[in-house]
Amino acid sequence: MGILTFNSFQPQVCFQEVPDEVALAFTITGCPLRCQGCHSQDSWDPQIGIELNRLTFEGYLQRYQGLVSCILFFGGEWNPQALIEKLLIAKTMGLKTCLYTGKDKVPLKIVQQLDFLKTGAWLPTRGGLEKPTTNQRFMDLKTGNLLNYKFRE
Numbered sequence: 001m002g003i004l005t006f007n008s009f010q011p012q013v014c015f016q017e018v019p020d021e022v023a024l025a026f027t028i029t030g031c032p033l034r035c036q037g038c039h040s041q042d043s044w045d046p047q048i049g050i051e052l053n054r055l056t057f058e059g060y061l062q063r064y065q066g067l068v069s070c071i072l073f074f075g076g077e078w079n080p081q082a083l084i085e086k087l088l089i090a091k092t093m094g095l096k097t098c099l100y101t102g103k104d105k106v107p108l109k110i111v112q113q114l115d116f117l118k119t120g121a122w123l124p125t126r127g128g129l130e131k132p133t134t135n136q137r138f139m140d141l142k143t144g145n146l147l148n149y150k151f152r153e
């Protein structure tokens with residue numbers, strides 16, 4: 001199994017990235033997509049990240065237990081086994097799971113471990129989830145509902 005690396009900041013508690021959830025977000029480094037106008041170019045180089053191994057990840061989940069309802073990964077789908085390992089740990093601890101990817105599709109074996117999935121590259125001319133023109137999609141995978149409207153409220 002390969003490793004996931006995440007930016008050297010602490011994971012962040014987010015209130016808006018996953019509608020109606022309090023999410024603990026990990027920004028995984030090594031994103032290969034290089035979207036024009038990307039706001040997270042510091043996440044492109046995997047060498048700048050530190051390893052998010054099982055013990056480290058479990059430690060963060062225990063520290064935030066009761067404070068968050070969902071674990072959010074910004075990227076990491078390029079290392080599916082390591083990502084799936086973390087998603088399974090989160091689910092075992094009773095947390096929902098979400099992935100933000102710049103791709104339009106991710107492998108089914110990842111999707112099966114997710115509650116929420118945001119797909120689509122960042123295109124400056126189309127805008128993000130809050131824009132009606134966006135190419136990006138935020139799905140509730142359990143209901144099959146598109147939740148983009150929740151980002152415009």
Ligand code: SF4
Pocket residue numbers: 031032033034035038039040041043075101102103121122
């Ligand atoms: S997918 Fe996200 S992090 Fe990766 S290059 Fe595109 S905007 Fe940046």
